[in-house]
Amino acid sequence: MSAGLAISDTKAALAERKNDLYETPPEAVQALLKAENLPPVIWEPACGPGSIVRVLRVSGRQVYATDLVDYESPDQDEHGWDFLSERQLPIGVQAIVTNPPFKNASEFVVHALDLCPRVVMLLRLAFLESTRRAPILDGGHLARVHVFRNRLPMMHRDGWEGPKVSNPTAFAWFVWDRGHCGATELRRISWEPIFAGIQGQAAE
Template sequence: MDAVVPFDASGLAQVIERARMLFDDGDVASARMLASGAYDQAKAAGSYATRFHAGEHLITKARRLQADALIIEARAKITIATEWSAAQESGEASKGGRPKKTVPSENGFTAAEAGLTRREIHEARKLADAERRDPGIVERAIAGRVAAGLEPSRANLRVAIGTDSASGAERGNNLYETCPEAMHTLLALETFGGRIKEPACGRGAISRMLEAAGYDVVLSDLVDYGTHDRHGVLQTVQDFVTSEAGDDCDDIATNPPYGSALNAFVAHALRVHRPPKMALLLNLNFLCGFDDPDRNYAMDECMPARVHVFSRRLPMMHRDGWDGNEANSRMNTAWFVWEQNLVGEYAGPTVINRVDWKDYQPGAAA
């Protein structure tokens, strides 16, 4: 089965070593481009190996090569961002991101020569800022993914060190409060244990309705919203993706963060916390995809028991603080429900139900 992996590991390792040498010699732009190509090749090889169930050692090898390439690429981007910022401060580059002339250094380069777009320069600056605040954070984040047997991707690196494409100041805290229509439907279709974890509690849209239904709820979120439960206990501030499981056997119900953090969030819940039952409000597209190990783990190795698909789109859930025009939702959503069987496994089979949220609202006809 090992033969199905279509790449020469030794050749790719040589490319990465060449990129490392170029970086050490100061040819940062060439090092970044070479490392970026090696990263893409190793990522493709790892995805192919995972998809076709190649030997674990081949998957691990591809991920380690991907990690090595990502480290070099990140170092190069940090160097580019640092020199580009210095060039702007000295007037050698325009504030709009278009260079007036080459950055003055022994191995100077323009943004165009480095092959970076304005957005990539912006993201590179965030990497540089994170590294200044916490030296070594980039390599630790990448090494941590590999040690956990997970893919070291660019997206997960941005999530791990807090440099995702937009900052909290730029787009708020990415909080979309769950509409009551979704919760009325969930509570009509599913029952839970006496206590439920809400690890992305926001301002309490889900927890308030769970408590009204008689459940105790343990609140936490990456952001401190000051949310408290009905007993006055304040939420915990923590990153769920790095949280540890306690001795409890609590269920989980939440509307998790979407974007690049989503797959890791769901996989961490199933792999580490292992709730007897978990209900997540997700985009229906979560059913699809095969190139992310975390998504594959959540959908293939830990099959949901039920997926309650909303035949009628839910009312729009606008970002917290949004004061613009309110349009109708264009997203198809569903409650994905994982439930352990008698031997503690998430084994499916997955049952798909089409539901209309209007049928479960207070006062709806039986």
């Protein structure tokens, strides 16, 4: 099968699942900026319409914003980029930061670590609980896990028209660093509402 066919198959499957687009709340990115010293040039390789991108750019960072899907957003630089097929970093990139598609989150982490010395991903806390993922979790390069004390607002799938429910899932920022070798540090962070009226739901 040609690479072109493979990508269009992936796109078709994604389209059926509404692109697996669950946008990261900007509050989560602000909390990350407080917790981590992120470098000036970053790649968001599954950027969606640009929820993470906007906050990082406002912080003064240069961000390459790419995605497989065209979200027709002014905050997206490129579409048609299948991250898992990319073979090199855009020039100058020092870290990859994203909230990857849930379905192939592990593949995203493995591939990102092949390409880049620093990788930061928003993942379910349960990502930690796995034997299959032992190479990326126990390999010594998972430097920090920033767990949210307060539950993030629900990330509804793009186009969701049902009731807005509270988030049943705990998330954390996972930080891999090729320069780190040893135990993983667990830290607790909080997100704060950006707009009046948005309230965090306290975790049990």
